[in-house]
Amino acid sequence: MAVLIRNEVFTCFVFYGVLLVLKMYAIAVITGQVRLRKKAFANPEDALRNGGLQYHREDADVERCRRAHNNDMENIYPFLFIGAIYSMTGPYLAVARLHFMVFFAARVLHSVAYLLALRAPTRSLAYVVAQIPCVSMALQILVAVAAYA
Amino acid sequence: MAVLIRNEVFTCFVFYGVLLVLKMYAIAVITGQVRLRKKAFANPEDALRNGGLQYHREDADVERCRRAHNNDMENIYPFLFIGAIYSMTGPYLAVARLHFMVFFAARVLHSVAYLLALRAPTRSLAYVVAQIPCVSMALQILVAVAAYA
Amino acid sequence: MAVLIRNEVFTCFVFYGVLLVLKMYAIAVITGQVRLRKKAFANPEDALRNGGLQYHREDADVERCRRAHNNDMENIYPFLFIGAIYSMTGPYLAVARLHFMVFFAARVLHSVAYLLALRAPTRSLAYVVAQIPCVSMALQILVAVAAYA
Numbered sequence: 001m002a003v004l005i006r007n008e009v010f011t012c013f014v015f016y017g018v019l020l021v022l023k024m025y026a027i028a029v030i031t032g033q034v035r036l037r038k039k040a041f042a043n044p045e046d047a048l049r050n051g052g053l054q055y056h057r058e059d060a061d062v063e064r065c066r067r068a069h070n071n072d073m074e075n076i077y078p079f080l081f082i083g084a085i086y087s088m089t090g091p092y093l094a095v096a097r098l099h100f101m102v103f104f105a106a107r108v109l110h111s112v113a114y115l116l117a118l119r120a121p122t123r124s125l126a127y128v129v130a131q132i133p134c135v136s137m138a139l140q141i142l143v144a145v146a147a148y149a
Numbered sequence: 150m151a152v153l154i155r156n157e158v159f160t161c162f163v164f165y166g167v168l169l170v171l172k173m174y175a176i177a178v179i180t181g182q183v184r185l186r187k188k189a190f191a192n193p194e195d196a197l198r199n200g201g202l203q204y205h206r207e208d209a210d211v212e213r214c215r216r217a218h219n220n221d222m223e224n225i226y227p228f229l230f231i232g233a234i235y236s237m238t239g240p241y242l243a244v245a246r247l248h249f250m251v252f253f254a255a256r257v258l259h260s261v262a263y264l265l266a267l268r269a270p271t272r273s274l275a276y277v278v279a280q281i282p283c284v285s286m287a288l289q290i291l292v293a294v295a296a297y298a
Numbered sequence: 299m300a301v302l303i304r305n306e307v308f309t310c311f312v313f314y315g316v317l318l319v320l321k322m323y324a325i326a327v328i329t330g331q332v333r334l335r336k337k338a339f340a341n342p343e344d345a346l347r348n349g350g351l352q353y354h355r356e357d358a359d360v361e362r363c364r365r366a367h368n369n370d371m372e373n374i375y376p377f378l379f380i381g382a383i384y385s386m387t388g389p390y391l392a393v394a395r396l397h398f399m400v401f402f403a404a405r406v407l408h409s410v411a412y413l414l415a416l417r418a419p420t421r422s423l424a425y426v427v428a429q430i431p432c433v434s435m436a437l438q439i440l441v442a443v444a445a446y447a
Contacts, residue, residue, distance in 0.1 A: 014234055015294050018287050021227045025280065028223060042216055049269035067340055073222055073371055074326060078319045080230045081378045085312055120347035131323065138316050145313050163383055164443050167436050170376045174429065177372060191365055198418035222371055229379045 009096040010087040016100040017080050020107060024072050027111060031065035038062060068114035072107070075127070079103055079134055086137040089144040099133035106130035158245040159236040165249040166229050169256060173221050176260060180214035187211060217263035221256070224276070228252055228283055235286040238293040248282035255279035307394045308385040314398040315378050318405060322370050325409060329363035336360060366412035370405070373425070377401055377432055384435040387442040397431035404428035 034040075040059030041047040047056035083100065091099075106129040113123035183189075189208030190196040196205035232249065240248075255278040262272035332338075338357030339345040345354035381398065389397075404427040411421035 011294050014290060017230065018234070018290050018294075021231060022284075022287055024223070024227065025284070043213070043266070043269075043272075045266050045269045046273070064341070069223065073226070074322070074367060077226055077371070077375055078322065081315065082319060085316070117341070117343050120341075120343045123341075124344070135320075135323070138320055141312060141316050145309050145316075160443050163439060166379065167383070167439050167443075170380060171433075171436055173372070173376065174433070192362070192412075192415070192418075192421075194415050194418045195422070218372065222375070226375055 007087065008093050009091060010084070012093065012097050013083045013087045013100055016104045017083060020072075020076050020079070020104060023108065023111060024069065024076060027065060027069045027072065027115075030115065031062060031069060034059070034061050034065055064114065064117065068111055071110070071114070071127070075130060075134075076107060079107075082134055082137045082141065085141050089141060091140070099137055103130050103133045156236060157242050158240060159233070161242065161246050162232045162236045162249055165253045166232060169221075169225050169228070169253060172257065172260060173218065173225060176214060176218045176221065176264075179264065180211060180218065183208070183210050183214055213263065213266065217260055220259070220263070220276070224259075224279060224283075225256060228256075231283055231286045231290065234290050238290060240289070248286055252279050252282045305385060306391050307389060308382070310391065310395050311381045311385045311398055314402045315381060318370075318374050318377070318402060321406065321409060322367065322374060325363060325367045325370065325413075328413065329360060329367065332357070332359050332363055362412065362415065366409055369408070369412070369425070373428060373432070374405060380432055380435045380439065383439050387439060389438070397435055401428050401431045 035042075035046075036050070038059045038061055039051060039055040040057050040062050041050060041055050044053055044056045047053050083103075086099070087096065106126045110123055110126035110130060112118070113126055184191075184195075185199070187208045187210055188200060188204040189206050189211050190199060190204050193202055193205045196202050232252075235248070236245065255275045259272055259275035259279060261267070262275055333340075333344075334348070336357045336359055337349060337353040338355050338360050339348060339353050342351055342354045345351050381401075384397070385394065404424045408421055408424035408428060410416070411424055
């Protein structure tokens, strides 16, 4: 294995990062299942194959899945970048793991709250809590970069 | 060149990853061309410059391009992360290249099937085939991380 | 700090990359503020908490924020990949910094032009200018990969 993988903090980051990517894949699968169950397809060619053009339509449950997925793209992708760089700045393992675990747990809660339409502000709180370690890591990276420059 | 680039698997990954990013740029350009040809602009300021506010409207072909682009963001971005990490876990070059090539070919087919509205389930099959190497790499990463921990 | 961070070009890239991620976070915060001010919520559960289901509705200003955010996802995320790889190909620091600075400045202008609805084609020009260093880096990476292969 390459040098990076031998870094314990990076390994910990990779573990949570990959799990979050798999979580996003799961939302894509759920979206597809909801489309089939509710018979609501974004493309006429899909509708034609599944009963007719009348099923080329929007559906509230499908849109909810899509918003959950989109919010993941807005937040988990930046984490994959910020977390990787942060892992290279030499943080204490326990501190780094705390950052990753808080983000991971909050984003899982965010998905659950979104898909099940839990009462507000559960989902928004999960979003805010997940942003805290991200902003913390971003600032620590900027400090590390400034210290080196 | 840095150490990572000297890794043959990583070099192979970078080759396909960069081509896929260029493919996404191409879809953005196509979307813009379709907007101009169909006169359908998402912003009133763009419509004003191109004939008047009546062209601030949606268009089925533009929306199709946007869905193709969005699906790329849902799938190619995770590949750029998963593939980079996987390259660092020491896979056999031939096995790794197979993963990258299958993903690349399936995602190119996905774009073609989307933009040309090929008969279902061509596009969906391309999506599923592209996911196979991604899930395979994700699982191999988790095994590698577990082996190290 | 790990080896990568000791690379001056990579450090420069990280600086601009992290600032751009923070810029994206800012757009998310602005979107949320506009939703509250215009009382336009994407989810019924949010509307219920903020005055009633009649506020589960779309709003032109909110959609503008969302388009700005989505365009960032289409362009800044690829930069985070392309820029990182490019930093590992051994470019001159001054040349690399120019690539990063042009992208950074153009994307900040893009956000300002989008959110303030500046007259066309300000926003489109910013988009095109930002793409130039990205395509330049992508081609340089392909040349570097080919040279190694």
